Amino acid sequence: MDTQKGFIRKTKQRDLILKVLRSTDTHPTADWIYEQVKKEMPNISLGTVYRNLGKLAELGEITELKFGSKYSRFDGNPDNHYHFVCTECEKVIDVKGCPVDEEIDRCIELNNDVKVFFHKVLFYGLCTDCKNNEQE
Secondary structure, X not given: OEOOOOEOOOOHHHHHHHHHHHOOOOOOOHHHHHHHHHHHOOOOOHHHHHHHHHXXXXXXXXXXXXXXXXXXXXXXXXXXXXXXXXXXXXXXXXXXXXXXXXXXXXXXXXXXXXXXXXXOOEEEEOOHHHHHHHHO
């Protein structure tokens, strides 16, 4: 980023990483993204992928998801939404049909004398596949 001029240089690497990430809803790791990007850009390094993921998250283009597991996951949908994490296979799923509850923000503000910008909620349990495997 050139802070003196107030712009961020657009790069082919960053564009390709964003394209790969937005083409999936699986919330992949940086290593998975690297393997996909490498198919179109064989000379790219894992370090370049990590740096660009950090920059894209900083810019608000993507979200880095840290669930206490070994690896961060990345979400190409930067809009605030809820996630479900499977405790068996560690799959991360966007919660559908349940909009972000803004009433929680107001309750926190009123009862704690703070200003809330957003909140994140994680749901944990078994995904459809693991739930079905458990029932068999």
